[in-house]
Amino acid sequence: MTAEAARAAATGAGPQLDLSVDLGRGLVLPNPIGVASGTFGYGFEFAQLIDIQRLGCIWTKGTTLHALAGNAPPRVAETAGGMLNSIGLQNPGVEHVAAVYAPQFAAWRVPVVVNVAAGEIGDYVAVVRRLDGVPGVAGIELNISCPNIAHGLDFGRDPTAAARVVEAVRAVTALALTVKLSPNVTDIAGVAAAVEAAGADAVSAVNTYVGMKVHLGIRAPVLPRGTGGLSGPAIKPLALAAVAAVRGAVSIPVVGVGGIRSAEDALEFFVAGADAVQVGTANFADPGAAIGVLDGVVAYANRQGLRRLTELRWRTALS
Amino acid sequence: MTLAALPQSDLARARGERGAVTGMERLRGGIVELTVRLPHLAAHARPGEFAQLRCAPGIVPLLRRPMSVAWVEEDRCGFVFEVVGEGTARLAALHPGDELDVLGPLGVGFTLPPPGTSLLCVSGGLGCAPFPLLGRRALEAGADRVVVLNGAATAERLYPAARFARGDARVEVREATDDGTRGHHGRVTELVLAALRDGPSVLAACGPNPMLAALASVLEQTGDGRLPFVCEASLEAPMGCGFGTCLGCALPVRARRDDVDPAWALCCRDGPVMAVERVDWAALRALPSAAVA
Numbered sequence: 001m002t003a004e005a006a007r008a009a010a011t012g013a014g015p016q017l018d019l020s021v022d023l024g025r026g027l028v029l030p031n032p033i034g035v036a037s038g039t040f041g042y043g044f045e046f047a048q049l050i051d052i053q054r055l056g057c058i059w060t061k062g063t064t065l066h067a068l069a070g071n072a073p074p075r076v077a078e079t080a081g082g083m084l085n086s087i088g089l090q091n092p093g094v095e096h097v098a099a100v101y102a103p104q105f106a107a108w109r110v111p112v113v114v115n116v117a118a119g120e121i122g123d124y125v126a127v128v129r130r131l132d133g134v135p136g137v138a139g140i141e142l143n144i145s146c147p148n149i150a151h152g153l154d155f156g157r158d159p160t161a162a163a164r165v166v167e168a169v170r171a172v173t174a175l176a177l178t179v180k181l182s183p184n185v186t187d188i189a190g191v192a193a194a195v196e197a198a199g200a201d202a203v204s205a206v207n208t209y210v211g212m213k214v215h216l217g218i219r220a221p222v223l224p225r226g227t228g229g230l231s232g233p234a235i236k237p238l239a240l241a242a243v244a245a246v247r248g249a250v251s252i253p254v255v256g257v258g259g260i261r262s263a264e265d266a267l268e269f270f271v272a273g274a275d276a277v278q279v280g281t282a283n284f285a286d287p288g289a290a291i292g293v294l295d296g297v298v299a300y301a302n303r304q305g306l307r308r309l310t311e312l313r314w315r316t317a318l319s
Numbered sequence: 320m321t322l323a324a325l326p327q328s329d330l331a332r333a334r335g336e337r338g339a340v341t342g343m344e345r346l347r348g349g350i351v352e353l354t355v356r357l358p359h360l361a362a363h364a365r366p367g368e369f370a371q372l373r374c375a376p377g378i379v380p381l382l383r384r385p386m387s388v389a390w391v392e393e394d395r396c397g398f399v400f401e402v403v404g405e406g407t408a409r410l411a412a413l414h415p416g417d418e419l420d421v422l423g424p425l426g427v428g429f430t431l432p433p434p435g436t437s438l439l440c441v442s443g444g445l446g447c448a449p450f451p452l453l454g455r456r457a458l459e460a461g462a463d464r465v466v467v468l469n470g471a472a473t474a475e476r477l478y479p480a481a482r483f484a485r486g487d488a489r490v491e492v493r494e495a496t497d498d499g500t501r502g503h504h505g506r507v508t509e510l511v512l513a514a515l516r517d518g519p520s521v522l523a524a525c526g527p528n529p530m531l532a533a534l535a536s537v538l539e540q541t542g543d544g545r546l547p548f549v550c551e552a553s554l555e556a557p558m559g560c561g562f563g564t565c566l567g568c569a570l571p572v573r574a575r576r577d578d579v580d581p582a583w584a585l586c587c588r589d590g591p592v593m594a595v596e597r598v599d600w601a602a603l604r605a606l607p608s609a610a611v612a
Binding site: 045283 | 328330331333335373378379380381382383422556557558559560561562563564565566567568569570582583606607
């Protein structure tokens with residue numbers, strides 16, 4: 001059996017269905033269903049609960065130059081059809097990820113893309129430089145838009161600032177570079193076009209929306225910092241609109257993310273213009289959510305006689 | 320660096336399972352006791368560990384609700400709670416025959432007392448939940464006696480004493496109510512010093528975080544020489560996943576767990592049961608109550 005046939009057998013794809021997704025510079029996902037940064041840790045908990053090897057990709061927790069302890073609790077608050085989080089990028093720092101976690105990633109078949117966050121360009125560069133060439137690190141996803149850290153610029157809100165980060169990082173890595181876009185902007189398509197021009201191999205859309213939950217009893221927001229990042233099914237229509245807008249502005253692959261919990265949700269993102277998707281918050285309520293999405297997408301594609309999921313794409317570009 | 324530096328969630332016994340509701344009882348004071356046929360959880364849950372209960376098939380509520388396994392009989396598990404919001408309202412509306420989707424067991428439970436020694440449980444309100452199972456397992460493991468100090472706002476809101484004992488005469492329940500309608504008139508923590516004179520080897524506490532903080536003060540004032548060898552508390556925090564991934568349920572701890580988690584422990588992964596001396600009670604007191612989220 002060829003490697004490709006083995007992969008097809010593992011995903012249940014029919015003979016004519018090609019699920020692979022090329023995110024650039026040698027990063028080829030075996031299938032387009034992955035898991036979103038911040039909802040899957042570094043994969044170690046889920047490896048005990050589900051068959052992570054069937055996933056198309058693991059996008060890790062946001063990783064910074066130095067370890068971060070995270071924000072004071074409460075850090076999560078449930079909302080109608082969604083949740084707010086203000087974790088504050090708690091992570092062990094890039095050295096720990098590169099030295100201790102990456103050797104584990106290297107033993108997995110599933111590609112692991114490390115999500116990288118920072119407050120300044122120099123730190124982005126330092127983190128990516130440390131990860132470049134490390135076995136087990138399949139690519140980089142740049143988080144230019146975490147709403148929950150106080151210091152530094154929010155690079156994701158401005159096309160010029162976003163491009164500067166991408167250019168600086170591009171110069172120090174040969175790894176596939178995906179840029180995760182902030183939806184908290186007036187023109188997400190403009191930011192997408194700017195990061196493509198600066199050397200991004202792909203974009204993912206979208207990160208969480210800034211939101212607030214208020215508790216009338218304490219006459220204050222539930223989260224101590226006031227706002228947090230909204231995720232979950234509540235944001236799916238917003239994320240679909242963002243993906244369609246981004247699709248119309250770039251020619252690089254678009255990874256769709258926002259409120260996906262079923263195969264139907266994922267298929268809608270392919271219609272809107274995604275090349276791959278990330279299952280996020282749904283992993284918390286159902287650790288098997290992403291596997292269920294994969295099985296459902298493959299069954300649909302086989303029923304429909306699709307050769308590639310991009311055949312689902314809506315042809316009218318939004319821009 | 321070693322593999323010990325990898326995240327430490329032990330999920331080897333955790334499994335998703337669906338089971339039929341076999342009992343739904345509404346006790347006085349708004350206490351609900353739910354019984355579900357869950358063979359895996361029943362066979363594997365240790366006292367103080369919890370399960371994540373799916374409240375509804377749709378997207379409201381989106382997240383599961385963590386519940387201690389209150390007791391186990393054959394292949395059935397009991398859960399004890401009160402309706403505080405949308406999730407618990409959905410759970411309280413279940414009927415026998417309905418299916419419930421459960422993930423567990425999760426978290427770290429209580430230490431069992433060595434054979435021939437006694438166990439002291441301190442319960443505040445719905446903090447009663449883990450103690451029927453803990454008492455049973457402690458006696459099975461050779462403990463000679465279990466004393467439960469059970470406190471609540473009113474007599475009506477006390478979990479019934481017979482439900483802690485579940486027919487075992489070696490379980491003694493002493494009650495306290497804030498309004499004096501039953502037992503000691505005052506806080507349950509006021510019963511602790513007298514109970515410590517019996518020389519329990521393990522003290523296990525569960526209740527609202529402020530009650531646990533008050534207990535920690537009592538224990539601090541008592542002094543090390545007169546304390547049980549093990550003092551543990553089961554804490555609460557708003558949870559996203561329940562298995563150590565989302566990092567949402569942070570609790571302040573005194574000692575560094577390792578260089579990866581300098582200030583916080585996770586309620587779901589490092590708890591819910593933690594050594595009393597490990598928790599930073601002053602910092603915990605300063606936080607909004609878990610009920611806010």
